[in-house]
Amino acid sequence: MTVPSITLSSGHDIPQLGFGVFLVPPAEAEKAVSEALEVGYRHIDTAAIYGNEEGVGAAIAKSGIAREDLFVTTKLWNDRQAGTGPDDAIRESLDKLGLQYVDLYLTHWPAPKQDTYSHAWSKLIEIRDAGLTRSIGVSNHLPEHLDRIVKDTGEVPAVDQIELHPAYQQADVTAWAAEHGTAIEVWGPLGQGKYPLFENPAVAAAAEAHGVSPAQAVIRWHLQRGFIVFPKSTRKERMAENFDVFGFELSDAEVAAIDAIDPGDGSGRVGAHPLEKH
Numbered sequence: 001m002t003v004p005s006i007t008l009s010s011g012h013d014i015p016q017l018g019f020g021v022f023l024v025p026p027a028e029a030e031k032a033v034s035e036a037l038e039v040g041y042r043h044i045d046t047a048a049i050y051g052n053e054e055g056v057g058a059a060i061a062k063s064g065i066a067r068e069d070l071f072v073t074t075k076l077w078n079d080r081q082a083g084t085g086p087d088d089a090i091r092e093s094l095d096k097l098g099l100q101y102v103d104l105y106l107t108h109w110p111a112p113k114q115d116t117y118s119h120a121w122s123k124l125i126e127i128r129d130a131g132l133t134r135s136i137g138v139s140n141h142l143p144e145h146l147d148r149i150v151k152d153t154g155e156v157p158a159v160d161q162i163e164l165h166p167a168y169q170q171a172d173v174t175a176w177a178a179e180h181g182t183a184i185e186v187w188g189p190l191g192q193g194k195y196p197l198f199e200n201p202a203v204a205a206a207a208e209a210h211g212v213s214p215a216q217a218v219i220r221w222h223l224q225r226g227f228i229v230f231p232k233s234t235r236k237e238r239m240a241e242n243f244d245v246f247g248f249e250l251s252d253a254e255v256a257a258i259d260a261i262d263p264g265d266g267s268g269r270v271g272a273h274p275l276e277k278h
């Protein structure tokens, strides 16, 4: 199965479907990522704060897959944004991953009360220019944060990774991204199992019409909306299910019905709010 790629503004290609490892305990990460690679995933999304970069790296090393055939993302945690923190943090992440470079390095949260995210972004530019990451981007940045880092540095992030699923679509951020050529990566694509997406009539109807699971219908919705998506599961059968989403296509009406799930008032959010996270 060939996963479609999206060409980022950096000129590098990213597989549109990947595997995320948030909350995968360090001891389980190697097994989970090994199984994901066996299923066919070639794009892995981790972060320093997940504490599982070593397990991700061990799975990559054992897989024997050529480095250029993999896309690996990690993220700078909030307490390393200031001073030379980012320089040290990327080297620690690379060391744990056993890699010479990552494909994508992200500022994990703006943590605006610290007021160091713009500095962190300027360091990510240096880190990219030093060859330690191919592309750079941000996560959980709202338009006000995106405007600020572009104003301060002139560099537009290749991606913004945000909470996004049918019940919480963040139209203001996706509009900013579309205008600036920034790709949207989605986290919590299935609502982290906290929002009752799978029982929603629009999701259930689309799933039934195509003979797929509700999770597959939601992942397909993300792909057809043009988002980059990396659902998480530590169960191999679910990894395979979540990867098996290229044999059907939602109709425009099905996409529109799932679009309409968002109540539009922010109440579908399941994770932290960027202005409150430190």
Ligand code: NAD
Pocket: 019, 020, 021, 022, 023, 045, 046, 108, 139, 140, 161, 162, 186, 187, 188, 189, 190, 191, 192, 193, 213, 215, 216, 230, 231, 232, 233, 238, 241, 242, 271
């Ligand atoms: P998710 O929406 O992918 O939900 C994961 C949960 O959904 C699993 O724990 C499982 O319970 C359930 N699930 C998975 N596949 C299923 C299936 N086929 N059928 C039924 N249930 C299924 O949420 P997530 O893990 O938070 O998000 C995906 C990835 O996004 C993470 O692993 C991580 O890489 C990234 N992430 C980033 C941030 C950030 O701040 N940048 C925050 C959270 C997550």
